[in-house]
Amino acid sequence: MGDQIEYKNVETKIAEPDASSTFESYRAIGYSMETAVADIIDNSISANASSIWVDYEWKGPNTILSILDDGVGMNNDELVQAMRPGSKNPLDPRSAEDLGRFGLGLKTASLSQSRKFTVISKAHNGQPNMWCWDLDYVNKVETWSMIKYCPDANKWLSKVDDLSAGTCVLWWDMDRLTKDTVEDSQESKDNFLTVMEDVKIHLSMVFHKFIEDGLTIKVRNRKIESWDPFMLGYGGLQTKPESKFQNKKVSIKGFVLPHRSKLSPEDYNYGKGPKDSWTAHQGFYVYRKKRLLVAGDWLGLFKREVHYDLCRVQINLPNDVDEEWQIDIKKSIARPPAKYIDHITSIAKDVRNQALEVYRHKGKVLRRKLSKEQFLPLWEERIRHGKRFYKINRFHPLIIELYSNAKENKGDIEKVLQFIEETVPIPLITLKENENEQPHGQPFEGLDHSNIKETMQKLYEVFRESGMNDERAKGRILNTEPYNYYPEYIEFLKN
Ligand SMILES: Nc1ncnc2c1ncn2[C@@H]1O[C@H](COP(=O)(O)OP(=O)(O)O)[C@@H](O)[C@H]1O
Ligand SMILES: [Mg+2]
Structure with missing residues (x-):
């Protein structure tokens, strides 16, 4: 000084x-x-x-x-x-x-x-x-x-x-x-x-x-009636144990809200809250004493994604940590202190994963039920002259679609697919996998999922038109790569 x-x-x-x-x-x-x-x-x-x-x-x-x-x-x-x-x-x-x-x-x-x-x-x-x-x-x-x-x-x-x-x-x-x-x-x-x-x-x-x-x-x-973001008392609600940090002054507690199938349409609407959207209401709820400051925001730690719709995490602050949490004059902003971010992130991850499980549950059940349906991978292993090669599955529904709409381009598409197949960087992949520096991501991780949702809807329509009933069409999609990674999206399929 x-x-x-x-x-x-x-x-x-x-x-x-x-x-x-x-x-x-x-x-x-x-x-x-x-x-x-x-x-x-x-x-x-x-x-x-x-x-x-x-x-x-x-x-x-x-x-x-x-x-x-x-x-x-x-x-x-x-x-x-x-x-x-x-x-x-x-x-x-x-x-x-x-x-x-x-x-x-x-x-x-x-x-x-x-x-x-x-x-x-x-x-x-x-x-x-x-x-x-x-x-x-x-x-x-x-x-x-x-x-x-x-x-x-x-x-x-x-x-x-x-x-x-x-x-x-x-x-x-x-x-x-x-x-x-x-x-x-x-x-x-x-x-x-x-x-x-x-x-x-x-x-x-x-x-x-x-x-x-x-x-x-x-x-x-x-x-005025109260709106409870955690839907306490509703059947199907899962609560995680509360834990404390910052000299035991601050508490955090995760909630996985009931799946839509467990709620009446009225209760499902209740869950949409003031912002009229489950997705807008996922995230942290920061209270200062009993007063809610932040209502459903990932505080910059995660992205809002529809499959985390059931995840809401309560954080309770006393009124003497305002400076550390950067409470603003309007009392509408709170920011966790840097040194607790890892802790908060790891707790929230756990709740998010549980919420994801619940969100996906219905799709997973359907996938299992129809798992005797043939699984349709996008890539297949083949042996040629005693050596391994990887080929794109010509019976994958997306490839079938591509060819059936292709007209005179068919030959060109076939050529490009072959070039891709013949140059898959297997040595590089193997090397990286062994070095294990960064884990490899799952398909479409961190990308916009509208492509998945759109093609899923299209496939569903194709399957339905070919005479499959709703359940079979969905089961088939869930046994097709890469849709098997995102069973939750069958919720959004429209007839
Ligand atoms: N409705 C009220 N009833 C009694 N006292 C009040 C009321 N509103 C404000 N005050 C008094 O005025 C002070 C200033 O209020 P305010 O400007 O909102 O600042 P703060 O709430 O941060 O103290 C309060 O601390 C309180 O003593
Ligand atoms: Mg005041």
Whole structure:
């Protein structure tokens, strides 16, 4: 760090942030409406709320969104402190249940959606107080000054006063969503309502553990049901034992969700979750306390592939590892510390393999059942003058297809196949296999599989047209190279 600085001997100069431009830059943190509302609800939960009411009524540019809670509330001094940007130091320890971190969320989340927001709060046995950040006013006076204002103030003050304690956050002038809209435009209204629908779905997911433990979140007076990514209690669910790392602070637990054949169509749809897709929901689920931060992401460690659809891995963080896990202000990103990546990867691999087994199970059963069907390899061994050679199987269905569509090219194709067969680099393969430096991959490993799926579908159609029933056609495909490596894809064959 170099020399110790004797600050008292050094000249100093105050360089205060400019209020207006600081606030404007807060607007660019990248919240969506969903993540912004969730960040406000985090505060309600940290304040011990048992009920939270989200409300809105479409009024074009005059639409107000309110988030009311029955938590411990704040007196006037606490409210003013809460409204300060950086109201708490991120380096200060937090109580274990606190979902906050930077002392910014209330301000940054609110301003990400609105140019003006008011917070009304009432502590036990107190009066409701209110303060508002209005970016137009801040810009005008160029100071960090709030105003005591709220549209329709009496209505909202009495809503808070009806509770023994609580807080209401009101976003008005929601320019991001309602600017230049008119109240009676059906299109704008529908657009707004779609966003609100997304908010609901998001809340049902990120707060599912709280909802399961009794928290009530109502949106326009309708209770939000939780969405459980792990489908606990559903038949066919496989759970791996939980293990701990990072000084036993962090836990990880794998889940292999039930195969489609074990679920009713309704339950299968439930599993598709807010993103409406099993594939989009595979991956890690990172929780900070009970709050879900990351919902189905391989965190850059693996690729999303359809055959891992049943794999979901839960990671639970306490709230004092934020820095190591690089939790961002919006609480939508988490990154594992470098030194635990190998550990996490090896656990996840294990769960992924198990999920793959389950996913493939049906296809494998079918393959076994019809294994007396002739196996159709793409390559065959032949002996010529006492020596080994490898030839492409002319009875492989893809080759038959190729020839039957070939017309006058037949001779050329035959020539090229022969050249390939005669120059298979067997000595090189043997040498490498013995050196065993890199394991050789299985067919189509790491490649796009659309070719496999497409040709599989085509073969299926050819087999069906030739009079085979569904099961035989599938069994035959599963006994044909390279489809035998990917039994899961028979799920996608269309009649
Ligand atoms: N709904 C609420 N009820 C009670 N206190 C609140 C509420 N919202 C915010 N606060 C107070 O305001 C502070 C600042 O909130 P915020 O800007 O979200 O930062 P953080 O959550 O990181 O502390 C909180 O630490 C809390 O003390
Ligand atoms: Mg907060």
